[in-house]
Amino acid sequence: MRNVVIAATLSxxxxxxxxxxxxxxxxxxxxxxxxxxxxxxxGVLPVRYGEKVERLSESAGGAYVKxxxxxxxxxxxxxxxxxxxLQARELGQMSxxxxxxxxxxxxxxxxxxxxxxxxxxEARFDLVDKVEQASxxxxxxxxxxxxxxxxx
Amino acid sequence: xxxxxxxxxxILTSTLLGGCANPQFADLGASVLSATGYVDxxxxxxxxxxxxxxxxxxxxxxxxxxxxLGRAVSARVLAKYPPVLKPALTRYVNTIGRVVxxxxxxxxxxxxxxxxxxxxxxxNALSAPGGFVFISRGxxxxxKDEDSxxxxxxxxxxxxxxxxxxSAIANSNLFGALTDAPLQAAAIGMNNSSIxxxxxxxxxxxxxxxxxxxxxxxxxxxxxxxxxxxxxxxVELLRRAGYRSDSVARVLEIVQxxxxxxxxxxxxxxxxxxxxxxxxxxxxxxxxxxPERAARFAAFVR
Numbered sequence: 001m002r003n004v005v006i007a008a009t010l011s012x013x014x015x016x017x018x019x020x021x022x023x024x025x026x027x028x029x030x031x032x033x034x035x036x037x038x039x040x041x042x043g044v045l046p047v048r049y050g051e052k053v054e055r056l057s058e059s060a061g062g063a064y065v066k067x068x069x070x071x072x073x074x075x076x077x078x079x080x081x082x083x084x085x086l087q088a089r090e091l092g093q094m095s096x097x098x099x100x101x102x103x104x105x106x107x108x109x110x111x112x113x114x115x116x117x118x119x120x121x122e123a124r125f126d127l128v129d130k131v132e133q134a135s136x137x138x139x140x141x142x143x144x145x146x147x148x149x150x151x152x
Numbered sequence: 153x154x155x156x157x158x159x160x161x162x163i164l165t166s167t168l169l170g171g172c173a174n175p176q177f178a179d180l181g182a183s184v185l186s187a188t189g190y191v192d193x194x195x196x197x198x199x200x201x202x203x204x205x206x207x208x209x210x211x212x213x214x215x216x217x218x219x220x221l222g223r224a225v226s227a228r229v230l231a232k233y234p235p236v237l238k239p240a241l242t243r244y245v246n247t248i249g250r251v252v253x254x255x256x257x258x259x260x261x262x263x264x265x266x267x268x269x270x271x272x273x274x275x276n277a278l279s280a281p282g283g284f285v286f287i288s289r290g291x292x293x294x295x296k297d298e299d300s301x302x303x304x305x306x307x308x309x310x311x312x313x314x315x316x317x318x319s320a321i322a323n324s325n326l327f328g329a330l331t332d333a334p335l336q337a338a339a340i341g342m343n344n345s346s347i348x349x350x351x352x353x354x355x356x357x358x359x360x361x362x363x364x365x366x367x368x369x370x371x372x373x374x375x376x377x378x379x380x381x382x383x384x385x386x387v388e389l390l391r392r393a394g395y396r397s398d399s400v401a402r403v404l405e406i407v408q409x410x411x412x413x414x415x416x417x418x419x420x421x422x423x424x425x426x427x428x429x430x431x432x433x434x435x436x437x438x439x440x441x442x443p444e445r446a447a448r449f450a451a452f453v454r
Contacts, residue, residue: 027215028260039254049216049262077215078260108217108358115355116224116362123227124234131226131235131284135246135266142254145247149298150442151394 021054024063027080032139033072037061040143045070050086050104053079213318215262215282221361222282223263225317228366229278229286233270236289244452245269245305248298249285252306255392258313265312267305275407278369278421279308281317294406297441298449299390303399306386313385316378320368321361373421380423380431387432396441404429 032043037059045067047053053067053074062073086104117125146152213221236242249267253259261283270276272288279285285308287301295301311317368374374382383400391397408425422428 028262029264031260039259075259077258080214104216106214106217107354108213108220108361110220112351112354112358113220113224115351116358119355119359120228120362122231123224124231125223125227127230127235128223128226128284130237131230131268132263132266134235134237134239134242135264135268137243137246137250141243142247142250146251146394149445149448151251 021056021066022081023052023083024055024065024079024081025084026051026053026074026078027084028078031074031078033065033067033070033074034062035072037064037073039075040139040146041073043139044072047074050084052083055079212315213281218315218318219262219282221358221365222280222284222317224358224362225280225365225369226284226286228362229280229369230268230270232370233272233286233288235286236269236271238269241269241452242267244448245287245292245301248302249305249309251393252302252389252395253283253309256309256313256389258309261312265309275410276421277304277308279311279317280365280369281312281315283312285309285312292453294410295403295453296406297399298445299396299399299441300403300406301449301453302390302393302395303386303403306389306393307382307400309389310382310385311374311378314378314381316374316382317365317369319378320374321364369421371421376423379428383428383432401429401432404432 026047026049029049031047033045033047033053034041035044036042038061047067051067053065055063055065056071057064058076062075063079065072065074065079084104113125117123246265246267249265253265263282265283265285267285267287269292270286270288273290274288275291275294276288277286277291285305287304287308291304292301295304373379383404386400387397390399396402404425408429411425
């Protein structure tokens with residue numbers, strides 16, 4: 001009987017939780033769902049640009065989300081309420097009254113950068129690429145660095 | 153024929169975006185376009201729905217657009233000041249940068265944060281939208297500890313979080329002109345890139361924005377109020393990260409002490425250090441000096 005009550009309570013909780021859930025989309029190239037609403041918390045699941053996640057709740061520290069049956073936190077700035085459509089042809093599958101849409105790659109994008117390069121040969125995109133490549137630091141390294149440097 | 157479809161789409165969407173969003177007109181347009189056989193009615197309606205949303209969503213650049221704008225501005229900056237690509241120093245500066253950006257209200261940008269030391273004897277640091285931060289070798293050489301490096305980087309991260317770079321071009325027709333962009337993206341998707349898309353207007357807008365912002369970063373600088381707010385937020389970031397929060401003021405004192413003999417860089421683009429210290433105050437610091445931080449600063453910077 002006790003198990004039935006627990007199961008029923010969990011089910012009601014899940015239903016209520018889902019009732020408040022709202023779809024949001026990852027708006028950064030890559031992010032990680034974390035175990036706590038802190039950027040330095042342990043990562044539990046990587047997510048990618050345009051991926052749909054369910055926002056269960058929100059706090060100053062981040063959005064509590066569910067994705068692929070995993071729950072955890074993403075920074076508020078990493079998700080968008082607007083649906084991000086990676087392939088424009090998906091527009092054809094959307095209902096006519098769909099209005100909250102961001103098209104990935106709209107506006108300033110890779111194609112515009114490519115066109116711009118031809119107009120500004122002095123711009124050093126090769127150096128930007130090098131800077132991007134050289135600046136990769138893993139979360140583990142940051143954690144060790146903070147610990148060694150007595151940073152909380 | 154495909155060019156014709158693209159032109160019709162252009163006219164339809166331009167008209168809608170221009171303020172003639174009439175449902176009957178949209179239905180008519182959808183019927184006309186679907187009659188061409190190249191797209192079906194639902195595609196057109198979805199497309200038009202996206203176009204109408206564009207008006208609302210152009211109030212700010214998406215993280216992706218900020219990233220590409222930041223890349224181009226950085227390409228201009230690095231053409232003038234090449235990066236110092238010493239692996240150990242680069243890793244050190246990036247790790248400090250990750251510590252302070254990670255506690256900010258924008259811990260993740262579209263392409264991530266990138267910190268680089270640039271070749272310049274001037275005392276200078278600057279940042280571009282999307283997460284690109286540069287600190288000059290000249291400024292780095294004059295800093296006394298890791299906490300001061302963190303203070304400089306935190307100030308630049310503050311500009312990114314506050315989107316000061318984008319605001320430098322916000323008074324232009326940026327957001328209005330970008331309303332054509334969804335059309336271009338949709339046209340490419342619906343026709344497997346076979347519809348030629350004229351990127352010239354967008355590229356021109358991009359170029360103008362890059363020029364505006366580069367000039368703001370290298371010549372005129374941000375508004376004084378933006379600088380004071382960046383100083384204030386940098387103190388908060390240092391506090392959150394565990395660094396000495398009086399380090400912003402300590403850096404400003406170094407800048408001030410050099411003001412009589414140096415020029416260029418921060419001296420041209422920032423308010424006087426004395427005034428910034430007055431605005432900021434010294435405050436107190438709960439963090440103390442740490443031997444390990446002193447040792448690694450000496451190893452990587454000295």
